[in-house]
Amino acid sequence: MTLTRNLLAQGFALGLLSTSALAGQADVAFVNGRFWTVNPAQSEAAAVAVKNGVFVAVGTTAEITALADATTKVIDLHGQRVLPGLIDAHTHPLETLWMKSDWVDARYPETPSVAVALTNIATRVGTSAPGDWIFVACVSASENKFAEKRLPTRAELDEVAPGNPVILANGAHMAVVNSKALEALGITKGMTRLPKGGGVLTDADGNPTGVITDGFADIPSAPKPAEVIAYYGQGIAQFWNQYGFTSMLAITPHQVVPALQAVSQSVKQPNIRYTVSVWGAPDGKDLPDDLSAFDMPKDADPNYYRFAGIKAWVDGENDARTGYMYDPYEGHFDIDPAGGRGTLVTPQVEANAFVDLARRNNRLAMLHCSGDAATDICLTAYERDAAATPHASMRRIEHFGMFQLSDAQLQRAQALKKTGLYISVQPIWLTELVKADFENMGAERASTGYKFETMIKAGLEPAASTDMTGLYLGNIDPFKAMQALVTRQSDMGLFEPEEAVSVQDAIRMWTVWPAKSLGEAEHRGSIEVGKLADMTVLTQDILSVPGDKIAETQAAETIVGGRVVYTRP
Ligand SMILES: [Zn+2]
Ligand SMILES: [Zn+2]
Known part of the structure; x- marks a missing residue:
């Protein structure tokens, strides 16, 4: 003593x-x-x-x-430089399994054109049995990036795949399907909605064009339960640990929850901590009244497995011209939903009901919003909730201010912050989507996006995330994202340099602010006595290298609960 x-x-x-x-x-x-x-x-x-x-x-x-x-x-x-373990505040880990096992890769820049994408699909058709589904991954805003400045058409997909249903995903919120897929999905003339809420675009005569929006819940692409269990048990951690991640918010289809509950019994201490947010239909309408069905088993370790909240989509995303805006998109793209203002997936009344469901169950509500009109729907739903339950725990806006942000919205978010509002952002999109935003929305609207320093100064504590779905290239790397945050180098060159954040704040965006946004800051997000011993050891000192060298940083070791779970070879 x-x-x-x-x-x-x-x-x-x-x-x-x-x-x-x-x-x-x-x-x-x-x-x-x-x-x-x-x-x-x-x-x-x-x-x-x-x-x-x-x-x-x-x-x-x-x-x-x-x-x-x-x-x-x-x-x-x-x-070596050591940071608190990095936290991915919004990601879709299971989708990376689909990408790895099944999908034809038609992502820009390796696939530079519609012509090459069609050749890749034809090759897969050659090795598939008739009737097999063929899934094709493009990046978001592929229509802006392919040499032809458009997506493949239904007719072109029919030509290369006459006997197989094909779905070509333009990011996570829009897809083009061929005639066999329309048949398999039961989409017929005059139909504008898929059974689970996705939108069906039609021509002047009511015939489906082959473009569907936010219809992924209807697509029969789910992997088998054994694959899901194995991937949650080990593969996901292996993938994320390489980039220094020790925790993630896993956004999970509700059908997969039983598999995750099983994993919590077979792998008591996985190499990454799972906080789980569950979704069903895009508008959240098919979730049960009692959300405790999604709780992890009593004897699961709550430091590794925790059901935290529910997610719904108010709209699509602006880079795929489906984010819901007050004014129409620019240009003449024939893939736009009717009216050209994007897709409204969850109108106000339903957004309110979704937030009420989260509140009755004392869970985190997460609403995805991209366009300015969608963001207002979300803010209104949360203001209503805050008025009814001023001390209620948490509300989160996903993708806040990524594509558009008005002063009024910033002020409303600031006011809500006092009663528990958090926001998630995806800084890597600075390097992928800014050019498409300018093409899709014009300079005036596009220049209101990505104002990270403004958000930080407003006290919003933005939580960074990868939003990894497997459909993008390289967007899992948090160090690339930190470099973009600090340098403001976008896919259009230097973009709004006054919105550059300090490297210290860039680190907070991947550690303590994600922890706060999930109600976990008492146990995670910093290296402090009493907190979980999660750390990321770096290959270089990120705090002293020049801004344009930050992306060269890698995780040398990733440590979860004092266990070294990853060592760079
Ligand atoms: Zn989203
Ligand atoms: Zn997402």
């Missing part, structure tokens, strides 16, 4: 060591590192001690070494 008192006294005197540990109580000690803790009370440290997966001391190497005994595993970090 004397030793402990001495250590505590010494720590107090130096103002460095923070600890809840007694000497000899550390399972693992990480020493000789350069920790940037994201804890304002002690932002730099050289070493940490971990007991039962939790930080028990943060201080100097000498202080932490003094806490170790013969049973403590001591890991030397050789001066």
